[in-house]
Each structure stands twice: as structure tokens, then as C-alpha cells.
Amino acid sequence: MAGTERGGAPEDQAGSVAVAGEPEAGEQEAAQIALASAPDVLAGSLGEYTRVWLRRVRNGESGALPVIIGLLIIGAYFQARSSAFLSAGNIANLMGQAGWIITIAMAQVFVLLLGEIDLSVGFNSGVGATITIWMVSVAHPFPTWLAILAGIAVCTVIAGIEGAIVAFLKVPSFVVTLAGLLTLSGVLLWLYEQTGSVGLGGVIQNHNGFINGIVSDNLSTNLSWIVLIVVVVLAAVFMIGRDRRRRANNLVAPPLSVTILKLAVMAAIGVALVLVLNANRGTLFTQLRGVPWVVPVVLVLLVLTTVLLGRTKFGRYVYAIGGNAEAARRAGINLNRIRVMAFALCGLMAGVTGILYASLLGSISNNIQGGQYVLYSVAGAVIGGVSLFGGRGRMLGAVLGGFVVAVIYNGVILLGLGAAGQYIWTGGVLLAAVLLDAVARRGSSGATN
């Protein structure tokens, strides 16, 4: 991790040395730039694009590649140990389990990018879920949409308050949200004391079909295909349209072949997933087919948050504050406003997490392992390449990282290793992800000095 955020400094030195007088400065500088920039904006042809990309991979700057390779290795291992791992039934299961782990990792990204952390995110989602499920479980239930909105709103406000304390009173977020973790775990217990007969024994059973259906209901097989086609077509229109506009303005854009390759890979993964999930995974007497609703839900959240972080002023300022808060301040950015908003968004995603969690379990209880789940959230984000020190990382990374955590969770249960194996595996993968990153970066800085 030490390398993740300090990466700039040695590169900087190497760059200035190279320019200062060595004859091969051009080549070294090119390597530096390739190392630092996405190939999308440097290469005009497929060959050039591949060269830039390979150089980045060699230097450990390979974006989502390590986490995808890690995913394949872990998946292959589990499949070798248990042939049920890649069965349609288990893949559908995995999607349901992954939903909330991915969203809790996404929640953490907003604050990690600022260089902050939210330790209360687990219990926060528990409190929100409890409010939502309680509202649909009382004798005269509230409308489902209102219950969901209320749960998410409570989480958003709680995290927003924590953010305000961090921003305005300049208290480290670690401490503020640690207090939040303790307080909210108490609030959670207290809530069940207040619910009376509904939450008897510290458990509220959820009978709301809509909420349970997010994980347990599936798109019809036809709808699954239609959604996939729409997603791929929209992605193609967006990517090709963006590149065309760049070329029309004489800016470098990735070659069409690369764009088509990316779309093809995306489509292939989608087709494989839909094929598996559209196969009948029911019992002898019941048909069970289609993609669980949680998959498109997470995809929509991924698109929305990626646009928010990558294409809006708010997102740009989040990265700027994480990179250099003083620079952001001098640029006239209202740091406190952005910080509070980022924490609130973390809370919003925590609220979503709570609903997906309750949907998976079909109930919600005061026994939520909020302290454990916050570690999943940080682990997922960091495995996905989000820096703990702010300013670096993408939402897609957190989704992939969260998925890795979910795969381990799923696979270890499948192998019957229990909680012990699950924790050890998750810890090992987290350490491996960080070590890989650190070693690759050391290798790259050594090569260019």
C-alpha cells in the first residue's frame, strides 16, 4: 500500500533526471508516461495501444487485470475442489451473496478516495435495514417504496453527520466513525427493544415480496437476454460516440479495434453469465431460471456511481481532495461540502447494502456483524485497487474486489471450511493484493531509475 499513493514521487524524480541530460531521455520519458497514463489517451493504433498496455502491465500498472486474474485463480481452485462451484445453482447463489458485499465495498470508495475511512458502514446499513424491514412488517405496513426510502435516508443522514464532524471539527474520520460503529451497534440493539412483538428475539422476519425478490426473484429468460443486449448496445453507442467526438476534435482516441475488442469481451462475459443463469437450476419438480434481479441492480449502481465520480464536478473534486487537499482549496473548492457529500453517499450505499442484505436473508436481526462487514468493505475496495490514502481507485475496482470477497465467502462455505477458513482466505487475498501492488511498483521504480 505504501507504494500505492507514493507512486508519484519516484516517477517524478526519474522523469526530471531523464530529461536533465541523458541521451535516451525520450525513451525513458515515454516509459514514464506510459506507466502513468491510460493507453486510451496515448495510442492511436492497435499496435501502439498494445505496446503501451504491455508496458503498463510490466510495470504493475495494469488496472483491473490483477484482480481479474486473482478471481480466475481463486475460481479455478474452488472449482477443482468442488465441482458444484460453477454450477448454475451456485452461481445464482453467489450473485445474491455478492450483491451486498459489492455495495458495501462501493460505499467505502467515496470516503477512501478522500483519504478518509468509514468504520461505521456495517452497523449503519444494519440500522437502515432494520428500519426498512420494521416499516413493512408492522401490523399496518407502510408502502414498500417509503420503507426503502426511509431506511436509505436514515443511513445517508447518519453518515452525513459523521462527515460533518470530520469536515468541520477536523476530527480524524477513523475516530469519528469508530465512535459511530460503537454507537450504532448500540442503536441497533435499542431499536429491537422498541419494536415489541415485531422484533421478538431480536429478529424481524421479512414477508415483503418486493424486498425479498431483489435477490430471490429472477428476470425471465427472455428479459435476461434483452437486458444484456440493451446494455451492450448502450455501451457501444457511448464508447464509439465518445471516440468519434474526440477524433472530430483532433484528439487521440483509442483505435476502433480496441473498442470493439472491449465490447466483445464484455458481451462474452455477459452471454456466459446469462447462459448459465438461464439454465434450469430448480429441483426435479420446479423450474428456476433467469438472472437474479440483484445483478441489474448492482450494474445500475455501478454505472451511476462511475458517472458521478468520473464525469461530474463532484467526482473530480473528490479525487482532487484525495490527491492534494491544499490544491483543491486554492482552486476555490468547498472542501467541507464535498467531504460531507462523500460521507452521505457512503451512507446512501450503506442503506442500499442493508436492503440487499435483508433481501438475501429474508429477515434482519440485531446480530448483524457490523464490525466484520466494514472489514469486507475496506478489503473489497483495496483488493480492487482503491488506495487507502486517497485519490486513487475506481468504482469498477471496488465492484470486482467486493466480488472476490464474495467468491471466497461462497467457496469456503461450499468447501465446508466455516468461518475460520473464510477469514483466513479473505485476509490472505487482501495481503496478496497489497503485496502484489507494492512489489510491482518497486520493480517499476527500480527499472526506471
Place this chain on the structure above:
Amino acid sequence: MVTDNSADGTRTAPADRVPSGAGEASEVPLLRLRGVGKSFGPVQALTGIDLDIPAGQVTALVGDNGAGKSTLIKTIAGIWPPSSGELIWNGERIHIHSPRDATNLGIAAVYQDLALADNLDIVQNMLLGHELQRFGLLDEVKMELTAKQTLQDLRVTTVRSVRQPVGSLSGGQRQAVAVAKAVMQDAKLVIMDEPTAALGVSQTELVLSLIAQLASTGHAVLLISHNLNDVFQVADRIAVLYLGRLVAVGPAAEFDRQSAVDLMTTGTSTRLHDGNGSEAAASGNVSSGSEG
């Protein structure tokens, strides 16, 4: 009162000094300091500074450590107000209460820390806080074009891609990005604090040519530097601070290295290398004796 009758000078009295660069004499200087003083409690950091900063020229502010260079540029940049005296911007008296006031006027200070976010690319840094939007989303294409144009205007050509993170740039390139950022936000006066302090030879060249380019595009540049090589290479005018007083100011041609060093270290120079040297010394003596 000394009358400077050198070829390109029309100076008559220190209270009414005008830039003596050829062709600039008749114009009102962009920024004019009149008797500016600054005290911190009992400590008088600046006393009676009279200084003209004309557009299209590089004014170098030199002086030993503690001479008051930083205090002076922070006064101009709005970090704190002057204790006495006045600032005249384009012929109008102004009061700068905050860095924001200074920025709004068109005064940009590029401090040594540069204030760049290493994780953002050049375009993102240059437009930070001034992003362009299209349909409510960031317009990356337009921002990239704008940034490229600004860098082109400043003849910054060593940067291979404007989409590389600032963290991957060399020291001189970072300096260039910081200056381009200031220019992009309509700066008319660019204050540069020790821009070459941490740079190697070729990087220094890059920054010096950038400074020259800034001036030739009509910007006023106030350059703070310890390095007299740099100063003599790019400065049109030199102002020497000594213990909070301006002891000499004039066209760079009137100074030579030795007289500048003497002025910086002792506040006076009696060296008579040649005609120019003596004039610089004379004007220095006059300045230090002026009423402020």
C-alpha cells in the same frame, strides 16, 4: 534625485518611476506599489516600497534571506493586507483583502509547492475549480482542447500527452503546468516564487523560456529568485530588497552581477565596473534614500 539619461531610460525622480524598457515608457504600469509597508507587531518587515510592475515585462525581485521578498509577494497576492501605502492596479487604487480578491483582479501566485494534485492529469489540474460542462457532465473534449491551446500559447512542448498524471512530470513540466493553470484563469500578473530552485539545468531552461514567453504574451511577471544567473537571463527589470527596503530598481542592463550581489548583501554598491554598473549603484542609493 538622479536623472538617468541612458539610452532607454527616462527616469527623473524615484517617486514617479516608470518602466524604462523601450516602447513601454508611456504606458501606465499594470501594478504600482506606493510606499507599501508591512509590520508584524513591532517588527517592520517592509518599509516604503515603491515598485512598478509593467505588463509584458519580467520584473525580478532579488534579495538575501529575510530581505522581505516573501512578505512583499504575499502582500500583493492578498495573503495579508499592507500596513501602509497603496497598491494601484491599472491606474486605480485597490484594496486586496484575500487571495480571492487578488485572483479576481488577475494576480496569480505560483508558490514553490505548486499546489498540483499528482493523481490528476494535466487537463484536470489546469481546469480544477473551473471545469467546463456539457449536459451537466464534464466536457472532457472541450477542456482538453482549452488546456492544449494554453500550453501551446506558452510554447510548452515537452509534454507528450496532456492526459498524463502530473505526478509523472518532471519538475520543470510541473512548474509549467502550474503557470499554465494561472494563465488559464486569466492572470495578468503572474508571481513566481523561486520557480527554478529545485531544478536541473535543462529543466531550468524550460522554465526560463516559459517565463520569457509569458512576458511576450503581455503578462506581467514578478520573479522571485536567489539565482542571479536566471535573473540576468530573463529579467527586464531588477528590484533589490535589503532588510525590508527597496535599495535599487531599474532595467536589468543597469546591473551587473557584482553590483547586484553588493546590493543584496550590503544594501549599497560602489563598484564602478562600467557605465551601467555605476548607474545601477546610483539609482540604488537614491531608492534607499527616498521618502517612501
